[in-house]
Amino acid sequence: MIKRNIQISSKRLAGYGLKVLLAVICCSAIFSCKKNDSPYYDYRNEVQEFDGDILAYLNANRSQYDSMLLVLDRLPALKDSLVNRKLTVFALNNKCFQTAISELNQARALQSKRKLSLQNSDILELDTMMSKYLIRGNYGTERLSPFVDGSYVESINHDYPMHILYKKINASGFEGGGPQVLTFSDPKGSIFVKFWERTQTVAVNIKAKNGVIHILSPGHVFGFNEFVKRINK
Incomplete structure (x- = not known):
């Protein structure tokens, strides 16, 4: 019974870790998009x-x-x-x-x-x-x-x-x-x-x-x- 609970907990931790990793990736992507979408990101001071x-x-x-x-x-x-x-x-x-x-x-x-x-x-x-x-x-x-x-x-x-x-x-x-x-x-x-x-x-x-x-x-x-x-x- 104890062994089964440990296995379940391990699965939950693995799932939680995956969610955190996905969240970090998403945040990085959003930040990257915002940076690229900035009106001045590719600004050129053209004459x-x-x-x-x-x-x-x-x-x-x-x-x-x-x-x-x-x-x-x-x-x-x-x-x-x-x-x-x-x-x-x-x-x-x-x-x-x-x-x-x-x-x-x-x-x-x-x-x-x-x-x-x-x-x-x-x-x-x-x-x-x-x-x-x-x-x-x-x-x-x-x-x-x-x-x-x-x-x-x-x-x-x-x-x-x-x-x-x-x-x-x-x-x-x-x-x-x-x-x-x-x-x-x-x-x-x-x-x-x-x-x-x-x-x-x-x-x-x-x-x-x-x-x-x-x-x-x-x-x-x-x-x-x-x-x-x-x-x-």
């Missing part, structure tokens, strides 16, 4: 090329950049530079401007002032703010990546200093294997980062014939937190 100048790129994607193009139409010298000069442009989609205008008119409503739009906002102030997104020279990620503390760059007008910091995001299981991201900052004349206004890109390295285009997050508000102050006069 996109556009067969045209920077202005042509914005026009080709007008549904996203209507507002930026509207401001550039009011600033012909800046608009011309997108065709005839070597630039790095941080492109802003329509939401960046819509948020700025909404905040402006909320402030003006509290002051019983009439609404304003991009069509009738102060043109000199628009020039000052828009110029910050147009950087002299070609700053693709390959040029920016060696500088761990980022690079100071100059805006096309007013020689205004801006700052670009390169980073490669970690992907699942791959340190530094994910997308490239640029942090684009207005230092506000300060050497202390805590006083800077900062935003990030959602796409980089769109190469046009006269420069490179990086796309800013739609959460960025045009003007680096100065739009209301500058326009609400």
